[in-house]
Amino acid sequence: MPSTSTHSTKAAGAAKKTSSGKDKGLADLFLHGIKDIYYAEKKLTKALPKMIKAAKSQDLIDALTSHLKETEGHVTKVEQVFALLDMAPKAVKCDAIDGIVAEAEEILKDFGKTSAADAAIIFSGQAAEHYEITRYGSLRTFAEVLGYDKASNILQSILDQEKAADKKLSEIAEDRVDYAAAGSDSYEDGNVLSDGEPRKEKGAINWRLWQ
Ligand code: FE
Numbered sequence: 001m002p003s004t005s006t007h008s009t010k011a012a013g014a015a016k017k018t019s020s021g022k023d024k025g026l027a028d029l030f031l032h033g034i035k036d037i038y039y040a041e042k043k044l045t046k047a048l049p050k051m052i053k054a055a056k057s058q059d060l061i062d063a064l065t066s067h068l069k070e071t072e073g074h075v076t077k078v079e080q081v082f083a084l085l086d087m088a089p090k091a092v093k094c095d096a097i098d099g100i101v102a103e104a105e106e107i108l109k110d111f112g113k114t115s116a117a118d119a120a121i122i123f124s125g126q127a128a129e130h131y132e133i134t135r136y137g138s139l140r141t142f143a144e145v146l147g148y149d150k151a152s153n154i155l156q157s158i159l160d161q162e163k164a165a166d167k168k169l170s171e172i173a174e175d176r177v178d179y180a181a182a183g184s185d186s187y188e189d190g191n192v193l194s195d196g197e198p199r200k201e202k203g204a205i206n207w208r209l210w211q
């Protein structure tokens, strides 16, 4: 049977109408995604302090500390999206971020006290940022399609900060590559290059620098 799209109606209303039925639409997916990212942001406000505590270099500590503040702001901004939908904020368990955070904690356990600690934190941190970037990119577009301009703007502003945080982590990694490329064989925290020329690739971490 032909299903009449409810996408042009208010998303919250549409979502309420269809959430118990089998014909779920984009409004339902949007709402699920908002609950999902709300869960993720709250989870990250608890995960980031552990990474800050384990980080060694001041630039990484600063970047993570400033992103923790932004992340707390993301929780508030997502709550604003709920308010725009006339809904109370509600989190739904997200297996994806649970997996990313569980892996990060595992990696921190293994590498947090080694010379690769900062590399391990960037390694995990960028996984979280990329997850958030994909979600906010989709949710921003869904909001736009559903006619939620204010929500779309809020989501875009979060997306911009996630992208900046990811870029900052790449820059911190690249700074170490630059240091090596300048001809020195050591890094300030005692890491020593084991061999050869550093491979310099835009946006890529040169793992050999942390060996
Ligand atoms: Fe965030």
Ligand code: ZN
Binding pocket: 036, 093, 094, 095, 096, 097
């Ligand atoms: Zn999820």
Ligand code: FE
Binding pocket: 067, 071, 128, 129, 132, 162, 165
């Ligand atoms: Fe983030």
